[in-house]
Amino acid sequence: MEGLISPEAAIGRFIASLKTPARILIAISGGSDSTGLLLLLSEALKAAPDLSISLCAATVDHALRDGSADEAYQVAALCASLGITHRTMVWQGEKPKTGVMAAAREARYGLLAEAAEAFKANFIVTGHTLDDQRETLAMRGMRAEQISTGIADAVLFNRRFWVLRPLLFSNRTDIRDFLSTRGVAWIDDPSNEDMKYERVRTRRQLSGNADAEMNIRDVWEERLDLSSDGAEWLDRHFRLHGGLLGQVMPDGLTRDRAVLDYTLGRLTAVFGGQSFVPGRVQMQRLLAFATGSKPGRMALGRVVFDLRRGGLYLARENRGILPLVLKPGEAGIWDGRFEVRNRSGATIEITASAAALDDLTMREEPSTLDALDSGDKQGNERDWSRGLPRSAWKRAYASVPVISAGEGFFSRESIPSIDWMPHFAPFDRFLTRFDLTFARRLSAVFSRVPYAELPLRSIDGKTT
Structure with a gap:
C-alpha cells in the first residue's frame, strides 16, 4: 500500500490540517495504537504551545471481561500524568449473546459522543492504523466482489461528531517503537489473540503476506468523484414528491452506469430504511430493469420500483413495516x-x-x-x-x-x-467523507438541516 508515513509525520500533517480553535477528544483504550496517538498529540502540541488546540480523552469500558475497569484506571493515570482531562465511560446493561462485537462498536461510539458533548470537544480521534486497514480490506474482500474503500479516514457519527483517524497510514510497529523509546507501556487486550474473532484470524493470515495490497487512496478518489457526480445527478434527474415518492426522470436513467449504480443503490437504502445498499447481484437486477424499455414493477430492498413513461418511481414497499x-x-x-x-x-x-x-x-x-x-x-x-x-x-x-x-x-x-x-439509514448513523457530497445534496432534497462540516482545512494537501 502506497503512502506509508511515520507516526510523527502523520500527526504533524494532521495538526497542520485542522481548523482552529479546536478541542480534540482522544479515544484511548490503553492499547498501543491509541496510547501512541495520545502521546504523539500531546508531544506535538507541547512543542507548539501557540496553537489554539486542546486535548481531552475518554476510555470506554465495555465491561465484557474481568480487569477492564483496572485498565481504564491505568489509562486515566497516564492522562493525568500528561495533564490531559480524562473520563471513563462504562457500557451499562445486559450484553447481547450474539453479535457482541458489533453491539460493542455501536455502544462505544455512542459513549464517545456523550463524552465529546460533555467535554465540548469539536471532534473525536481514534488510533486506527495501516494494520487495521489491511485487515479490513482483506475481510471485506472475502465477502464482496466490488472493491472496498476500507476504513475511512473521517466518519460523521449521528450527524454530530466527526471521528478522524490520523494514523491510518502508519504501521503499528512504528507506533510501538515510538512508545518504547519514551518508556511508555501499553495494555495488550487478550481478545486480540482470540481466534474466534474474524479480525484476529485475518491478522494471523496477513502476518506473512503484507505485500498483496492496493493503493487505497486511488479507490477513495474514485468514491469522492462518484459522490460528486451523484449529487449533480440528484439535482438534474431526481424529484421528491410529498417526502415519500421518488421519481427518476427518464434522462437520468441513461446516465453513466457507475453513477446510476451509486445513486440508485443509495436511494434504495434511503427509501427502504436500510443501513446498507443492495448487494452486487441485486443491483445488477435493478439496473437491468431501470434501464430497460419495458414498463413494469419490481421490488428490491423493501422498495417498489415502478418504471413508466414518466420515469422510474420508487416508494417504500407496504410490507414488513413494524410499529x-x-x-x-x-x-x-x-x-x-x-x-x-x-x-x-x-x-x-x-x-x-x-x-x-x-x-x-x-x-x-x-x-x-x-x-x-x-x-x-x-x-x-x-x-x-x-x-x-x-x-x-x-x-x-x-x-x-x-x-x-x-x-x-x-x-x-x-x-x-x-x-x-x-432519517437516512445509510448516512445518519455513520457517514464517511466519501459520501458526504451526495448526502448533503440528498439532505437538501428532503429539506433537512445540512450535515456537520469537516473540521479540516485540508486532506492530503487538498482543501476540503
Missing part, C-alpha cells in the same frame, strides 16, 4: 425512515398508514404525521399527487407514519408535541 411504541420523553427511529421524539404526555404508537387506515384515498388524514412538508406545494393547497401515477402515489401514501394514542388517533392540535424528521 414503534414511544413513552413520554422517548425517541426512536421508525421503519429506518423517520426519527420520532415523543414530547407529549401520552404513550404513542407509530404505524404505517396502510396498517392503520382502511381507506387509502388521497384525502388528508388528521391522524397522519405531516411527514410530507418537504413535498411540492402551490400556495396552501397540497397537490403532491397531481400528474403522478395514482397507484404509485397510493403506494407511497400507504407508507406514511400514523400516530395513535390509546384507542384513537392523535388530533392535529397535539401533533406539535411530536418531533419527527426524515
Whole structure:
C-alpha cells in the first residue's frame, strides 16, 4: 500500500490540517495504537504551545471481561500524568449473546459522543492504523466482489461528531517503537489473540503476506468523484414528491452506469430504511430493469420500483413495516425512515398508514404525521399527487407514519408535541467523507438541516 508515513509525520500533517480553535477528544483504550496517538498529540502540541488546540480523552469500558475497569484506571493515570482531562465511560446493561462485537462498536461510539458533548470537544480521534486497514480490506474482500474503500479516514457519527483517524497510514510497529523509546507501556487486550474473532484470524493470515495490497487512496478518489457526480445527478434527474415518492426522470436513467449504480443503490437504502445498499447481484437486477424499455414493477430492498413513461418511481414497499411504541420523553427511529421524539404526555404508537387506515384515498388524514412538508406545494393547497401515477402515489401514501394514542388517533392540535424528521439509514448513523457530497445534496432534497462540516482545512494537501 502506497503512502506509508511515520507516526510523527502523520500527526504533524494532521495538526497542520485542522481548523482552529479546536478541542480534540482522544479515544484511548490503553492499547498501543491509541496510547501512541495520545502521546504523539500531546508531544506535538507541547512543542507548539501557540496553537489554539486542546486535548481531552475518554476510555470506554465495555465491561465484557474481568480487569477492564483496572485498565481504564491505568489509562486515566497516564492522562493525568500528561495533564490531559480524562473520563471513563462504562457500557451499562445486559450484553447481547450474539453479535457482541458489533453491539460493542455501536455502544462505544455512542459513549464517545456523550463524552465529546460533555467535554465540548469539536471532534473525536481514534488510533486506527495501516494494520487495521489491511485487515479490513482483506475481510471485506472475502465477502464482496466490488472493491472496498476500507476504513475511512473521517466518519460523521449521528450527524454530530466527526471521528478522524490520523494514523491510518502508519504501521503499528512504528507506533510501538515510538512508545518504547519514551518508556511508555501499553495494555495488550487478550481478545486480540482470540481466534474466534474474524479480525484476529485475518491478522494471523496477513502476518506473512503484507505485500498483496492496493493503493487505497486511488479507490477513495474514485468514491469522492462518484459522490460528486451523484449529487449533480440528484439535482438534474431526481424529484421528491410529498417526502415519500421518488421519481427518476427518464434522462437520468441513461446516465453513466457507475453513477446510476451509486445513486440508485443509495436511494434504495434511503427509501427502504436500510443501513446498507443492495448487494452486487441485486443491483445488477435493478439496473437491468431501470434501464430497460419495458414498463413494469419490481421490488428490491423493501422498495417498489415502478418504471413508466414518466420515469422510474420508487416508494417504500407496504410490507414488513413494524410499529414503534414511544413513552413520554422517548425517541426512536421508525421503519429506518423517520426519527420520532415523543414530547407529549401520552404513550404513542407509530404505524404505517396502510396498517392503520382502511381507506387509502388521497384525502388528508388528521391522524397522519405531516411527514410530507418537504413535498411540492402551490400556495396552501397540497397537490403532491397531481400528474403522478395514482397507484404509485397510493403506494407511497400507504407508507406514511400514523400516530395513535390509546384507542384513537392523535388530533392535529397535539401533533406539535411530536418531533419527527426524515432519517437516512445509510448516512445518519455513520457517514464517511466519501459520501458526504451526495448526502448533503440528498439532505437538501428532503429539506433537512445540512450535515456537520469537516473540521479540516485540508486532506492530503487538498482543501476540503
